[in-house]
Amino acid sequence: MYKLTDEGKKYLEQGLPEKRLADALAKGPISMAEAQKMEDFSVAMQWAKRNGWIEIRDGRLRLAMKPGKLELQDALASVAKTGEAGAFNLQMLLSRNLAEEEREDLVKKARQYLGREIANIPPELIKTGLWREAKLKKYNVAVAGKKIYPGKKHHYAAFLDHVKQKLAFLGFEEMRGPIVETEFWNMDALFMPQHHSARDIHDAYFVKEPKYAKGIDPAILEAVKNAHERGTAESRGWEYQYDVQRAHRHILRTQGTVLSAKTLASRPRIPGKYFSVARCFRHDVIDATHLADFFQVEGIILDEGLNLRHLIGMLRMFGKEFANAEQIKVTPSYFPFTEPSASLYAKHPDMGWIELGGAGMFRQEMLEPLGINVPVVAWGLGIDRIGMFNMGIKDIRDLFSTDLNYLRSMEVTY
Amino acid sequence: MPTIEVSRKMLEKLAGRKIAEGMLDRVKGEIEEENNGTIKLEIGDTNRPDLWSVEGVARVYREKGVPKLKLRKSGKNIIVDKTVETIRPYIAGFIARKVNITEELLLDMIQLQEKIAENFGRKREKISIGIYNYTDAKFPLQYRAVEPLSIKFAPLEFEEEMNLHEILEKHPKGRQYGHIVKKHKLYPIFMDSTGQVLSFPPLINSNRLGRVTKGTSDVFIEATGSDIKPAILAVNIIALALQDRGASIETIEVLYPYATPLGKKIVTPLVFGEKISFPQSLVQERLGLELGADDAISLLRSMQYDAISKGKNITVTIPYYRRDVMHPFDVMEDIAVAYGYGNIQPLEVKSFTPGGFSHFTSLSERARRSMIGMGFQEIMSPILSNATALQEKTLSGEKVIEIENYMSETYSAVRNSVLPSLLNLLGKNLHVEYPHRIFEFGECAVLDNGPKSAAMLAACIADTSVGYEDVSSVVDALLGMLGVKYELKPSKSGSFIDGRQAEIIIGKKPVGIVGEVHPQVLQNWGIGTPVAAFEIDADGLIA
Numbered sequence: 001m002y003k004l005t006d007e008g009k010k011y012l013e014q015g016l017p018e019k020r021l022a023d024a025l026a027k028g029p030i031s032m033a034e035a036q037k038m039e040d041f042s043v044a045m046q047w048a049k050r051n052g053w054i055e056i057r058d059g060r061l062r063l064a065m066k067p068g069k070l071e072l073q074d075a076l077a078s079v080a081k082t083g084e085a086g087a088f089n090l091q092m093l094l095s096r097n098l099a100e101e102e103r104e105d106l107v108k109k110a111r112q113y114l115g116r117e118i119a120n121i122p123p124e125l126i127k128t129g130l131w132r133e134a135k136l137k138k139y140n141v142a143v144a145g146k147k148i149y150p151g152k153k154h155h156y157a158a159f160l161d162h163v164k165q166k167l168a169f170l171g172f173e174e175m176r177g178p179i180v181e182t183e184f185w186n187m188d189a190l191f192m193p194q195h196h197s198a199r200d201i202h203d204a205y206f207v208k209e210p211k212y213a214k215g216i217d218p219a220i221l222e223a224v225k226n227a228h229e230r231g232t233a234e235s236r237g238w239e240y241q242y243d244v245q246r247a248h249r250h251i252l253r254t255q256g257t258v259l260s261a262k263t264l265a266s267r268p269r270i271p272g273k274y275f276s277v278a279r280c281f282r283h284d285v286i287d288a289t290h291l292a293d294f295f296q297v298e299g300i301i302l303d304e305g306l307n308l309r310h311l312i313g314m315l316r317m318f319g320k321e322f323a324n325a326e327q328i329k330v331t332p333s334y335f336p337f338t339e340p341s342a343s344l345y346a347k348h349p350d351m352g353w354i355e356l357g358g359a360g361m362f363r364q365e366m367l368e369p370l371g372i373n374v375p376v377v378a379w380g381l382g383i384d385r386i387g388m389f390n391m392g393i394k395d396i397r398d399l400f401s402t403d404l405n406y407l408r409s410m411e412v413t414y
Numbered sequence: 415m416p417t418i419e420v421s422r423k424m425l426e427k428l429a430g431r432k433i434a435e436g437m438l439d440r441v442k443g444e445i446e447e448e449n450n451g452t453i454k455l456e457i458g459d460t461n462r463p464d465l466w467s468v469e470g471v472a473r474v475y476r477e478k479g480v481p482k483l484k485l486r487k488s489g490k491n492i493i494v495d496k497t498v499e500t501i502r503p504y505i506a507g508f509i510a511r512k513v514n515i516t517e518e519l520l521l522d523m524i525q526l527q528e529k530i531a532e533n534f535g536r537k538r539e540k541i542s543i544g545i546y547n548y549t550d551a552k553f554p555l556q557y558r559a560v561e562p563l564s565i566k567f568a569p570l571e572f573e574e575e576m577n578l579h580e581i582l583e584k585h586p587k588g589r590q591y592g593h594i595v596k597k598h599k600l601y602p603i604f605m606d607s608t609g610q611v612l613s614f615p616p617l618i619n620s621n622r623l624g625r626v627t628k629g630t631s632d633v634f635i636e637a638t639g640s641d642i643k644p645a646i647l648a649v650n651i652i653a654l655a656l657q658d659r660g661a662s663i664e665t666i667e668v669l670y671p672y673a674t675p676l677g678k679k680i681v682t683p684l685v686f687g688e689k690i691s692f693p694q695s696l697v698q699e700r701l702g703l704e705l706g707a708d709d710a711i712s713l714l715r716s717m718q719y720d721a722i723s724k725g726k727n728i729t730v731t732i733p734y735y736r737r738d739v740m741h742p743f744d745v746m747e748d749i750a751v752a753y754g755y756g757n758i759q760p761l762e763v764k765s766f767t768p769g770g771f772s773h774f775t776s777l778s779e780r781a782r783r784s785m786i787g788m789g790f791q792e793i794m795s796p797i798l799s800n801a802t803a804l805q806e807k808t809l810s811g812e813k814v815i816e817i818e819n820y821m822s823e824t825y826s827a828v829r830n831s832v833l834p835s836l837l838n839l840l841g842k843n844l845h846v847e848y849p850h851r852i853f854e855f856g857e858c859a860v861l862d863n864g865p866k867s868a869a870m871l872a873a874c875i876a877d878t879s880v881g882y883e884d885v886s887s888v889v890d891a892l893l894g895m896l897g898v899k900y901e902l903k904p905s906k907s908g909s910f911i912d913g914r915q916a917e918i919i920i921g922k923k924p925v926g927i928v929g930e931v932h933p934q935v936l937q938n939w940g941i942g943t944p945v946a947a948f949e950i951d952a953d954g955l956i957a
Binding site for chain 1: 439440442458459460461536539540641643692698699700701702703740741742743744746747750751755756758759760761762763765766767768769770771772774775779782785786787788789790791792793794795796797798815816817818819820821822825828838839842843846847850851852857859864865866867
C-alpha cells in the first residue's frame, strides 16, 4: 500500500507543475524572467522540457506541443483513493517522491530479512531502521572481486600520446599529412637523387592506380629539378637528367621527413619548431624487428644562427627526455638530406649502445628550392624501438597484437 | 648501407696503427661482429664508395692530404665504337702491374668491385666493373655493341660457348642483370684487337680471357656505365686500393668517336683535381667552432683534403676518389668529424615557440577519451591490409588503393576503413570473455578523385546478445560529448543487416554508418556472436 507525500497531495489539488506551466503557455509565450516567478517553476521546467512540451526561443518560453491526457495526474488520484496505481506510473511517483510506501508494509517486508544472515542489505531494512536487528554476513574481504575489463587506451597509443605531449611542451607544433605521397615530396624535395643508392634504404611501396599525382606546385617542382640537375648557389648538384614524370609517382610515405619538407615549403614560422608522429611504410620483410608499417617521430627547428653545437645539444636533451639514459653519445652519420649528420645513442645497462635516432642540418640544396634561408636542424627518433624499450616489449609485432587477452592485460604506463 | 668484411691484421698493417672501435667515427663505421680476426664493418655513408674496402678505411688513418696516385703511361688504348653511344656509352680502365694476387687480395678486390657495382652503381645499372688477366688480351681493346646472336663465347663458370641471348637465359648473372640490356637491340661487348671476347658488360666476363686467379701478376680493370664521372671514379678508387697493396698503376687512353663531358680522348685513372673554396668564418657559422686557419687546415689534411688559406678564404682540393663533396657544408662536416663530435660542446636552442597539437590529434584525443569512458578497449592495427579483407570479406563494394610491388599478399592494399581491422580482431578472440567492446581511431586512405588520406573512428560490440540500440546509443553519447548534432537515416550497406543500419548524417553530409553487422560478414571473419558496430569519418566531425 502506498500513500501520497505532502508534495503529492499538493499536486493532486493544484495539478502537476509541468501541466500548470503548459496551460499558462497555451495562452501565449512568457518571458523567462516572468516565468521564474511561477510556483514550483524549476520542477515544472524540468518535466515540461523532458516531455517535449516547451522550447526557449529569443529568451521566451513557448509551447512546443500541447500535453495529451495526463496519466500521472490520474495516478495521484488513484494512490490517494486506493493506495495503488499502475506499475509504471507508481514507479514514477516514487522516483519523484510524490508517493511513498505505507510504513506498515515496509516493516512487514523488512521483518522477513531478520533472523538469518543476509548478504546484500535490502532498502527496506535501511528505511525502517530495522538494520539494527539484522545479522549481516561477514565476507572474506581479501578476495578480489569479479574480473572486469575497463575501457582503456592501447598501451602503445598511450606511449605515443605521451611523446606528442612532451614535444608540445618543448615548444614543437604538430604537422600532419597524407599517407599516400608522391616521390617528389617523399624524396626529391629532400634532395635525394632519383637514381642513387641513397634510395636503396628507402625501398618504397608504389601505388598501383592511379600511378601519378596531379598538382605539384610548378614553381617548387622547377626549383627542385634545377637543384638536382645543376645545384644551387654554391653547389654543383647531382648532375643528371631529372625525370619530372617520375616525380609525380604515387607511393606510400616512407619517412616522416616528407612532412618537414612540406612545412618548409609553406611559409613556416621563424623561429619555429615542428614535429610529427607519422605512420610510414617500407618494403620490408616482417619479423621481430621490422614492420611494413611503423611510426616515425621527427621534427625540425628553424632559426637564425643554428649550428652543429645546437644540434648536439638538442640530441642530448632528447636522449634524457625520451630514453631516460644516463650515458648518451652523438656520432657522425649519413643521411642524404643533411650535412652535417649525426646519430644519437643511449647506453642500455644490458644491451649496450642502442641507436635512438638520427639528425642533421638540412642541406642548402634542399632548403633553397623550398624558399628557406635560415639554418634548419632536423631530427628523427626510432620511436617504435624506444617504445618497446620502455615497455619491455621484445617483438615489434606485439605493437599490433590482435590478442584481446594480451591487450586487456597490458598496463597503461603512460 | 654497405657492410664489408676486412681482416683486422691487414687493416692495421695498411693503417700503420691499431684501430679501436671508438676511432671508427671517422668512416661512420660500426663493427657488427668480429670473428677470427675478420671484422664485419658497416659503413654508414652510402655516398663514399672509396671507404668500402680495407684499403679505403686504412687510408683515413694513415694519410694527411690527398694521397698521390702514381701513374705511368701504358700507351695502351680502348677504342670505343659509335654503337654503344645510346646503350652504355662510357668506359674507363687501367693496368695494375706487379700485383701479386693472393687469395686474400683477390677476395678483397671482388668485394670492392661488387660493393661499388651493387650499391653505388645501382645494381650495375650505372656502373659495372670487370677484372682481367692483363697478359691474356691483345691491345688495343674494343668496346662496341653487337647483335646478340652474332657472337658466341663461354662466360665465366661455363665451358660451353653461348650467344648473348643464351647468356641472358642460362647464366645466373644473365638472369639477374639481363634486364639492363634487354631493352636494346644491340648488346655491349668488350673484346681485344683479335676479336676475342673479354666480357659482356654489365653481365659477365669471358671464361677464357676474363679470369683472374691466385698468382696473377698483372691485371687490367675496366668500368663501364651510363655516366662518365662515376665510371672514372670507380677506376680511381680501385686503382688507389691496388696501389695501397703494392701495385704500380698504368693509365689507359680511351678514344671516343662521340663527344663526352670530358672530351673525346680520356686518360684514366683521372685525377679530377676539383677544388672548393669558402670563407674561414663558415666553420663558426655551420659548426659553432672557433678554429684558426691553421687548425682548420690541419683537420682537413687529416681527412685527406689538400687545403690552403688565402686572406679570409680556405680552398680545398677534393680527393679524386670522392664525388660526394658538392657544397662547402660537406667540407664542414669533415672538419667536425676530424675534430670529434664528442669534443664539441653542446648548446641549448634558446628560441621560444608555442607548441601544440594538430586538429586531428585534439579531436582524436577527445573522441578516444569518450570511447574509453564508455568501456571500450582501444586497439591499434596495421594500415596495410588486402582487397580480400577490405572488399570481399566485408561485403563492401568500395574501391581500395592497391600496392603494385607488395611483398606479401596480406599487406597489399591500404585500408579504406577501420572496421575490417576490428572484425579481424574479433574473429581471433572467440574464446576470450565477452562482451568484446573495442574501438580504433586510425588512418586510412580512400579513392576520391585520387588517393585521399582519412581518419576513421570505428567501434564494435560483440556479445551473445547485442543489437542495434546498444551501439546507436554509443553513437548518441559520443556525438553528444563531442558537441555534434546528427541525424540517422536508413542505409543500404552490404556490410550491415538491412533494416538495422543507418547513415550518420552531420550537417546534411553522410559521415558514417551504424548498425548490426551482416551475418554473412560475421561468418566470413569467423565470428560466432552478433556484432553491432559504427564507423565515422573524422573529417565529418571537424566540419
